Amino acid sequence: MTSPIAGISIGMPGITDVAGVSGAASAAAPRSVSGDxxxxxxxxxxxxxLNAVQGNADSLALQAATGDLQDAHDYMIASTEARLATxxxxxxxxxxxxxFTEIMRMQI
Incomplete structure (x- = not known):
């Protein structure tokens, strides 16, 4: 059985899978952040x-409130993704x- 939150990705390197131990092991591996x-x-x-994930959850919540939502599971998954991303x-x-606080406490 696949976890409903298996594909959560909020744009951070190494944080792409919260389904199981294999994802946690790959997230713990050191990765280099490339870019300027x-x-x-x-x-x-x-x-x-995060804003995109929360926008999707808000949209589904509105659909649920108006009765236009076909499957309540979609909203529950989106709200869980938004909570985890937050x-x-x-x-x-x-x-x-x-x-930053620890660096500022360092004596020169």
């Missing part, structure tokens, strides 16, 4: 992807702030 923007580009792309971006932001 570095961390800022990854963060910006993550936020853009949690991931918030965790990334908190880690970045903690790292």
């Amino acid at each position: 923007g570095g961390f800022a580009a990854v963060l910006s792309g993550s936020i853009d992807s 949690d991931t971006v918030v965790t990334l932001k908190n880690s970045a702030v903690a790292a």
